Amino acid sequence: xxxQVGGALPTxxxxxxxxxxxxxxxxxxxxxxxxxxxxxxxxxxxxxxxxVRRQGDRFFDALERTTRLEDAYHAVMKLPPSPxxxxxxxxxxxxxxxxxxxxxxxxxxxxxxxTPTQLDVLxxxxxxxxxxxxxxxxxxxxxxxxxxxxxxxxxxxGTVLGVMDAFIGIAAGGSGNISAVAPGVAEALVxxxxxxxxxxxxxxxxxxxxxxxxxxxxxxxGFAYEIVGAMAREGRI
Numbered sequence: 017x018x019x020q021v022g023g024a025l026p027t028x029x030x031x032x033x034x035x036x037x038x039x040x041x042x043x044x045x046x047x048x049x050x051x052x053x054x055x056x057x058x059x060x061x062x063x064x065x066x067x068v069r070r071q072g073d074r075f076f077d078a079l080e081r082t083t084r085l086e087d088a089y090h091a092v093m094k095l096p097p098s099p100x101x102x103x104x105x106x107x108x109x110x111x112x113x114x115x116x117x118x119x120x121x122x123x124x125x126x127x128x129x130x131t132p133t134q135l136d137v138l139x140x141x142x143x144x145x146x147x148x149x150x151x152x153x154x155x156x157x158x159x160x161x162x163x164x165x166x167x168x169x170x171x172x173x174g175t176v177l178g179v180m181d182a183f184i185g186i187a188a189g190g191s192g193n194i195s196a197v198a199p200g201v202a203e204a205l206v207x208x209x210x211x212x213x214x215x216x217x218x219x220x221x222x223x224x225x226x227x228x229x230x231x232x233x234x235x236x237x238g239f240a241y242e243i244v245g246a247m248a249r250e251g252r253i
Contacts, residue, residue, distance in 0.1 A: 043174035054218045071098035099149040130253045142240040164219035171211020178204025
């Protein structure tokens with residue numbers, strides 16, 4: 017049950033935390049760790065998505081200044097590594113393995129064209145690379161969903177334990193007036209408040225990052241189609 021500080025009832029949330037039971041303190045410590053992990057992941061993924069967005073802008077700006085696929089490949093390979101550059105490199109390298117020297121054929125002769133089976137395999141390679149980049153970008157995002165769903169439950173667990181401890185103390189002391197009940201109930205509610213405070217930012221960040229991840233995946237898929245379209249336009253497939 018909640019103890020009194022210096023003979024007086026707790027008057028602040030901090031005093032409730034300091035005088036709380038061991039079980040409540042354990043729950044609060046776990047929630048504090050969850051909060052630190054959650055904010056670390058939020059900052060990490062926000063910086064990563066922002067960096068990729070800048071890389072995408074530079075990549076497509078460089079791409080717009082070229083007219084041929086080979087020129088585009090050499091232009092974007094001079095840029096810092098990015099998901100878009102890795103996708104283009106994977107597609108071009110696979111095409112070059114299927115038709116060595118065909119990329120440098122400015123006439124786009126039919127001898128450098130792919131068979132329907134090879135074209136399907138090329139699309140599968142690009143799809144695999146898109147999936148790999150999506151999975152890499154989505155790394156750690158599910159942890160935010162875990163924190164957002166588990167934290168309120170931990171807070172509720174701390175509340176239940178606190179209320180049980182308060183009622184046990186009241187039964188042992190034989191006093192049931194409001195001054196005896198209120199501190200124990202207030203202590204129990206501290207874990208619920210902290211659980212919600214941890215969960216709300218995590219859930220908001222998770223939904224935001226999932227939305228951004230969907231946009232990122234859509235851009236990669238669209239660019240994969242553009243690679244195949246550019247090859248078809250130049251008569252290479």
